[in-house]
Amino acid sequence: MTVVINDWRGEGPEPLELAYEMDDNAFYEFCRRNPHLRFERNPDRTIIIMPNTGGKTGIRNTKILSKLYSWSEGFGGVVFDSSTAFKLPNFATRSPDAAWISDVRWNALSEEEQERFPPIAPDFVIELMSVSDNLKKAQEKMLEYIENGVQLAWLIQPATQTVFIYRADGTISKITDFSEKLSGENVAPGFEFSLQLLLK
Incomplete structure (x- = not known):
């Protein structure tokens, strides 16, 4: 090809x-x-x-990853940063800013599949937009995640203090208040992230 x-x-x-x-x-x-x-x-x-991220985006990514990893230490599953590429069922290869996969699904992969670009859609993904990112393209990517098996996806846009939440049932929620906490819902039970952390 x-x-x-x-x-x-x-x-x-x-x-x-x-x-x-x-x-x-x-x-x-x-x-x-x-x-x-x-x-x-x-x-x-x-x-x-x-493109590489800027300093502020890097700090925000670290805050998200650290909270997600801390939660997974108690709940289980594996957490991935933006350097991990996943091969989706539609043959796209994507690297979300943060991702989580349950132990059962991750352990079902072979050693070789885990070592290379895992051929699996994460259960939960988070994309953090920088100022230069295109919203329409970012939203298209989130829909692609859901269409390929991701159960819950957050698209966070700090510049406008907006979050879009995408779910496997096709529903999409929009949050415009960064005083709220995001919930992992039934996909990542007990996981919460305070959006105010991204304003510091």
């Missing part, structure tokens, strides 16, 4: 496009040979170069 590297965001000159012939193994090796870069892959095999 032919894939195209394209990091253009609709501003400035057209991007340089490079075509490669890659199967899943070749894509995995390509990512390993370029550890200084982060990649995602669309269902059509287009490779996207993901």
